[in-house]
Amino acid sequence: MIIGLIVLLLILVIVILGFIKISNNLKRLNTSVEQAKADIEIYMVKRYDVIMNSMNVVKEFIKHEDEVFSKLTQIRQGMNLEELGLQASIQEEAGRGLLALGEAYPELKSQAVFVQLQTQLEDQNEHYAAAKRAYNSNVSRYNQTVVVFPNSIVASMLGFKELPFFKDEYATVKKDADIKF
Amino acid sequence: MYNYVDYNSMKRYKRISRLLIVLGVIALIIFNNSIFEIFIGMSILGVAGYFQWKYEDQYKDQILLPVIRSIFPNSNFEISYSDPILTDSFYRVGMIYKDEKELLSNYLTIENGDNTLIHFTCEEYNTSGDSTTTTYLGTEISYNYSTNIEGVVRVISSRKSKLTKTERTFISEDCQLTPAKIETGELDFDENFEVCASNEHLGFYVLNSVVIEKLKAFRDKYGEFGIAITCDNLYLSFPGKDRFIKIPRKTSEINESMFSHAQEEIQILIQMLNDIGYAISKHSDKEMIFKG
Numbered sequence: 001m002i003i004g005l006i007v008l009l010l011i012l013v014i015v016i017l018g019f020i021k022i023s024n025n026l027k028r029l030n031t032s033v034e035q036a037k038a039d040i041e042i043y044m045v046k047r048y049d050v051i052m053n054s055m056n057v058v059k060e061f062i063k064h065e066d067e068v069f070s071k072l073t074q075i076r077q078g079m080n081l082e083e084l085g086l087q088a089s090i091q092e093e094a095g096r097g098l099l100a101l102g103e104a105y106p107e108l109k110s111q112a113v114f115v116q117l118q119t120q121l122e123d124q125n126e127h128y129a130a131a132k133r134a135y136n137s138n139v140s141r142y143n144q145t146v147v148v149f150p151n152s153i154v155a156s157m158l159g160f161k162e163l164p165f166f167k168d169e170y171a172t173v174k175k176d177a178d179i180k181f
Numbered sequence: 182m183y184n185y186v187d188y189n190s191m192k193r194y195k196r197i198s199r200l201l202i203v204l205g206v207i208a209l210i211i212f213n214n215s216i217f218e219i220f221i222g223m224s225i226l227g228v229a230g231y232f233q234w235k236y237e238d239q240y241k242d243q244i245l246l247p248v249i250r251s252i253f254p255n256s257n258f259e260i261s262y263s264d265p266i267l268t269d270s271f272y273r274v275g276m277i278y279k280d281e282k283e284l285l286s287n288y289l290t291i292e293n294g295d296n297t298l299i300h301f302t303c304e305e306y307n308t309s310g311d312s313t314t315t316t317y318l319g320t321e322i323s324y325n326y327s328t329n330i331e332g333v334v335r336v337i338s339s340r341k342s343k344l345t346k347t348e349r350t351f352i353s354e355d356c357q358l359t360p361a362k363i364e365t366g367e368l369d370f371d372e373n374f375e376v377c378a379s380n381e382h383l384g385f386y387v388l389n390s391v392v393i394e395k396l397k398a399f400r401d402k403y404g405e406f407g408i409a410i411t412c413d414n415l416y417l418s419f420p421g422k423d424r425f426i427k428i429p430r431k432t433s434e435i436n437e438s439m440f441s442h443a444q445e446e447i448q449i450l451i452q453m454l455n456d457i458g459y460a461i462s463k464h465s466d467k468e469m470i471f472k473g
Contacts, residue, residue: 032381035381036381039381039382126386126389127382127386129389130382130385130386130389131382131385133365133366133385134381134382134384134385136366137363137364137365137366137385140366141364
């Protein structure tokens with residue numbers, strides 16, 4: 001009877017320790033996903049700033065100024081993935097348009113300030129791409145942890161669900177980010 | 182090519198050395214009844230050692246170095262069998278590891294400006310501390326390339342758990358500068374490479390898809406390697422003896438093709454490092470170094 005009780009207690013202790021370990025792991029992974037999302041926001045803000053600065057330099061060459069400015073919005077903290085994805089696509093299009101302007105207008109390409117902004121924009125594109133890859137990698141790790149047994153039981157008890165990957169293809173789906181310079 | 186070499190002097194040293202070694206050994210075998218006789222035998226061997234040293238010195242200075250310098254005129258060479266390896270920068274970025282019982286020494290150093298190639302040995306002291314056993318031979322390279330990144334990214338083309346104890350010299354287990362472990366999400370790459378970085382974002386920033394492909398190609402060509410990428414240098418570590426250039430120990434082993442082959446190998450390596458650096462920094466290609 002006593003041995004049975006001790007065995008039962010031991011099993012209980014193991015289960016509790018296992019539960020705590022899995023729970024901590026899930027929380028840690030969830031935090032790293034949130035951190036990665038915050039990084040995406042940071043680099044999108046930086047890219048937004050570079051694009052806006054570039055706009056000031058090239059505004060006389062832009063044909064559809066209002067359209068461009070109306071589509072680009074400042075990145076706010078706490079935007080959901082869809083909003084971020086949409087803005088990312090708009091930034092992408094805007095950035096591509098800015099770089100294309102350099103090809104279309106040689107006088108613009110010869111300006112040092114434009115070349116500098118072009119370099120900054122390309123660098124910010126790289127940073128954004130890195131932040132996106134980091135986010136998706138963290139989500140992948142998190143999702144893999146959430147779905148496997150016995151983590152799935154702990155996850156469902158604590159309300160951890162699979163997370164979506166970050167995509168910046170919403171613009172093409174929604175067809176409302178068609179920016180032309 | 183070797184016209185200016187004093188062959189007669191070298192041959193003389195070699196002959197004298199051999200003769201004295203034979204005499205010394207005979208003396209020790211026959212006349213070992215008193216300390217005085219043993220002393221004489223040992224003295225003969227000592228003098229033989231001196232002439233052998235003179236021969237090796239002349240071989241190195243008058244034959245080997247002129248040949249190497251004629252093929253690599255822009256580089257400095259140091260061939261030594263006892264110098265302590267200059268490892269500060271390699272240690273800092275986690276490219277070499279040694280514990281207290283081990284001694285690292287470089288036997289070949291090639292320098293060209295800020296670029297360095299080192300062949301080195303790792304020796305472990307035995308328990309009494311009076312002799313050593315060679316446990317590892319490796320090559321370290323420091324290649325100057327401005328990547329402009331802020332921090333360090335370390336990539337090892339093998340999971341550390343797979344390395345044997347002696348191979349651990351190849352790369353430091355931990356490095357304070359690279360606490361963040363990175364999984365890129367590319368299965369093939371993640372299975373075969375281990376990546377640590379100063380922070381997660383930097384790791385993903387450096388390891389863009391082009392860099393990943395370049396690193397895979399590098400692994401296909403060179404096998405196991407470690408690379409630490411900093412703002413102004415690429416540090417590389419390769420396990421194995423005499424990578425890229427082999428220094429012959431005898432005159433008979435010297436031939437020009439082995440050095441010109443080494444030059445080609447080094448040029449290919451530099452080209453591949455340039456490609457990796459370029460993929461990180463998007464800078465224009467650098468001019469070739471180590472080039473004759």
